Amino acid sequence: MLFTPIKPMLLQMGNNTEIMDNPEWIYDIKWDGWRILLHKQGDRVEAYTRHGNNVTAKFPELQDIGRSINEHTAIIDCEGVVLRNGVSVFDDFAYRGRVTNASKIEQATITHPATFVAFDVLATEKTLTNKLLVERKEILSSIIEPSNSILVTPSITGNGSSIFQITKDKGMEGIVGKRNNSTYKTNHRSHEWLKYKHFKIADVVILGYKENPFTMLVGKQLSSGKYKPLANVEFGFKPEEKTAFREIAKQIVTQVERDMIWLEPRLHCKVQYLERTASGSLRIVSFKGFNFDKIPEVTNK
CATH class of the missing domain: 2.40.50.140 (Nucleic acid-binding proteins)
Incomplete structure (x- = not known):
């Protein structure tokens, strides 16, 4: 599992009129960037896209991220973004994904700094995919020390309609709702994970x-x-x-x-x-x- 491509668990599209203010659901901000899986073991950190491409060389920020993950071994599910005034800008992260020249990559860490927003953890020293989402989120928060390069996405239990309106007012992409007892199923699109977008x-x-x-x-x-x-x-x-x-x-x-x-x-x-x-x-x-x-x-x- 470690340092090999993993197809992540995927979202179904939810109906915006049916957002549930239900304590059995956890809501996250939906960040607009690239789905990235971070793999760490000791000082080694690698980044893979949802399609299995190793994009480690594109992100020198990963060196700092390794020091922010307080576990020797971890696989963390993230959204790679470039933040502008707290809002993710898809085009800016896509630019990071396109750049291949080493000097331009270094320059882009200043003009287009990447942040990896973590929302789930698949493994530490042992596999965690069979644990409940609420347990995995507790583990995730405990092992990440937030920095400019990595942070844990804010979550709210229930009250999805409130965070949906807040993200709309801020010009964000939308929210994600997940059942708090959902396990992590790789290469699976689940009705227990729903995305609600602002169109x-x-x-x-x-x-x-x-x-x-x-x-x-x-x-x-x-x-x-x-x-x-x-x-x-x-x-x-x-x-x-x-x-x-x-x-x-x-x-x-x-x-x-x-x-x-x-x-x-x-x-x-x-x-x-x-x-x-x-x-x-x-x-x-x-x-x-x-x-x-x-x-x-x-x-x-």
Whole structure:
């Protein structure tokens, strides 16, 4: 188990209207970064992604983390993030994941310092996966000395609706709810672990589309008059919406380029998205209906 790739336990999507204020549930902040499993034995610390990639060389911060874990041996489940005013910024941690040049990695520890937010522990000197979540969290808090590079995520028992509202007000991704008696099942997506995300709505213009699979390219108009693509939208379409769209789209085709059918920017729609990246693109997007009344905002960004 130690220093080998582990597929972590995964979350199911919860319904935001069904967040349970129940003392049998523990709620954590949902941090927006990369799922990372930290392995430690003595002075050796390695980091693995949820897909099993060893990314240790990308994070010199791991040298400090080893001194903050008060156990000779440990496997800790974390979210790797870059924090800006206490809020995780996905693009900034993704940048850390892309950098390969050694000098740029060192520079990034200053401009994009990584923090590993721990929320579970799989093992110390012995395997802990069969212990209850509430017990594992007690062990986790007892073995980590918080620092700039590693901390334990705050948790609250019950009262999920309150922390959900707090994270919304702070512009965070959302929360995670877990049964306090859940055991840790590797490579398993469990209904005992639920994620609740804050989504937003944007008014956008349809710039083009593809058929296989059916995907809309949506964007916005800049103050220069040009259009900037924001997202490829693959999900959320009803069959009748696709049919109606195709009838309208064939009248405003401007160009067919490989598998992309470009359109006059005249048809607008609403999309749901999780967040905007630093470049303004939308992440985790789904279609929410045509918008025949409102014209998208014009911006300089």
